[in-house]
Amino acid sequence: MFALWMFGSVLEQYLSPKKFLFFYLICGLGAAAFHLGVLTYEFNIAHSYLIDFKENPTFKQFSVYLSQNGYDGSTNLGTYLLDFKNKWAEDPMSDSYQREAASIMQEIYQLKISQVTVGASGAVFGILFAFGFLFPESVILLGFFIPLKAKYFVALYALFELYAGIQNSAGDNVAHFAHLGGMIFGWILLKWWGYKFTKNAL
Known part of the structure; x- marks a missing residue:
């Protein structure tokens, strides 16, 4: 939840509290829907096999x-x-x-x-994407030491989630496609509201 506080507080001020809450909820619901869609596809393949x-x-x-x-x-x-x-x-x-x-x-x-998925990480990833989209030139310190622009951080994180989701390693109980779903729905909402990718920084 550190990421929610770190990026969410900035977005709440930028979007407005009401808009931010709507964004958070839609990203969470969208992430869940995307995750369930991927699971259904995987279950069908597993059942056929x-x-x-x-x-x-x-x-x-x-x-x-x-x-x-x-x-x-x-x-x-x-x-x-x-x-x-x-x-x-x-x-x-x-x-x-x-x-x-x-x-x-x-x-x-x-x-x-029978796997159960619980959490709001998909919504948090939507917020993370929005931060990178709206403030791409802002610098994030990885491990509090390594500086990286927000746009690169978000892109690398998305690629990692895609790789980990496709890899589907045994024992990995993280809902990687829910994270990607949160990002996708975050992008859809921002485009719907008319926000554009710029060179803004905090």
Whole structure:
């Protein structure tokens, strides 16, 4: 919430308290909608993959799934899955391993669809974007030591969120696409209100 105070207080004065509150709420709701849209897309893909795997549970498919979803030894679940994969590799045609793999895939799918996301970070990212859009030449100190213009800071942060969202590493419970959604809806609102990207600085 430090970012909300740091950037929000400036925007509240610039936009007006009423406009700022509207902006904050819309960015939060937009972030949630964007996040849910991405989740729905991912769930549909995961469900299709699960159905295909149950019809033809091969060792190769299981290995590809683990690789694409970032399951490695960095989490307890990843370690368990890799151990199972190594055991299955010794006997890839085993019926018992195929059945167990199908059961594991079902459990992974259930874990994915039961994830709960709580927070207002999407709205905060909308505010962060607005600050970089309205005051692009302002300087932000990274770690209180490294100076960086707001426009570059926001752009780099957005690229990181996009990369992290696409990477979709196992154990990463951060709603990266909600953050991007907050930025997108922040941009839409600012354009709707007629604000333009300038060379302003505080």
